[in-house]
Amino acid sequence: MSILILGAGGDLTKRLLLPGLASLLSVHDYDVQVVGAAREERTDEQWRQLIRDSFGQITDPHDADRYLESARYITADVTDAGRLRDLIAACDHTPIIYFALPPTVTAKVCTALRQVDLPEGTRLALEKPFGTDLKSARALNRLIARLVPEEQVFRIDHFLGMSMVLNILGLRFANQLFESVWNSERIERVEIVYDELIGLEGRGGYYDHAGALTDMLQSHLLEVLALLAMEEPPRLNEVELRSNAAQVLRATHVWDDDPVASSHRARYTAGQVGDRSLPSYADEPGVDPALETETLAKVTVEIDTARWRGVPFTLRSGKAIGRYTTQVRVHMRPVPEIPGFGGAPAPDSIMLDVKSGAVELGVTMNGSGDPFTLERSTLVAKKEPGDMLPYGQVLRGILDGDPLLSVRADMAEECWRIFEPVIAAWRKDEVPLEEYPAGSLGPEGW
């Protein structure tokens, strides 16, 4: 197939998409042509060099050679129907049109594509954020539905290509130990935390219009929540898995339906993260401080199903935080006091580290040398994440025509619906925008 990347001049193509493709092609054989298109002037040779460099980050740059001859770059306004026709004509095979574009431009391209005869079997791959709110996501879904059938639409969430995120399913459904306690009777609360050391890294133009809530919680962390909380799918295919994920999302709402009490937002001020000094968010290039964009968001939700009613799920993600944390933490309910034992039996817990692939069970055992004094211990299991980058995994699904690991239309809408009350409360300033120094663990008391 031909992968036609719209917005190929951007950071995503260089940093994630092409290295992801390299990691896929170094393990699996696909006959692909890579066509780049963007407003920026660039020659075919420069485009080939970019592909070669991206391969070089992952494997031997010469592994790129077999894809270079057919690779093309076309300077174009990709919102123009005539130019889109030219781009599709430049594809040697059936195109995968990859929208590496901001949501408003994606919507314009989809409108223009209505005037273009798309070759049979054309697939569309769309980057997040999918729309800018529920209304625009619905409108985008309607536009897309007029272009190709839903099975040919791939809404990208690269967390669904992370091996540890997918391991949630195996861990839950293949172990008596977990599945039998995976409910509100045994579990007291769940946290999904993705705190990063990095700040804006030059992405101010994009990030300032997204913020932590849209950039991370509304997309990635809700997908993790869906896998954590779903019922076992009768078969592992795109219909069953995504239907069960969608069911969780449909049942999810802000805790107590109170977006003010259940959400927090903050942004970083100048500080030191490791050996890097970061300026205050408001002084980062491309930032309009008046937009009051948050760089740290925390929201608690409830999943209103028999299995989960009454269990708070807290989603949190921040930038420029002093400790890199990519964890799902499941806290069990405490056991009743055990007569005759000393020590404090802290409730057991299960921690999944999304990035390192570690699973840690926090358990209480008898103390060393004293059988009747309880102490805390940790059991650790570790799975190496494997060589394939999450973007490689996601691209594999697109090339295979299998949308198992992509976000279905209704799921994308539900993700917006869940946080609409929070967005509205933040817009009305009902939740204060707090501050934290870069390199700290966030505002006091979070």
Ligand code: BG6
């Ligand atoms: C991206 C967000 O989707 O995911 C980034 O836009 C974030 O802001 C990134 O840093 C986190 O994923 P990863 O794979 O880089 O840990």
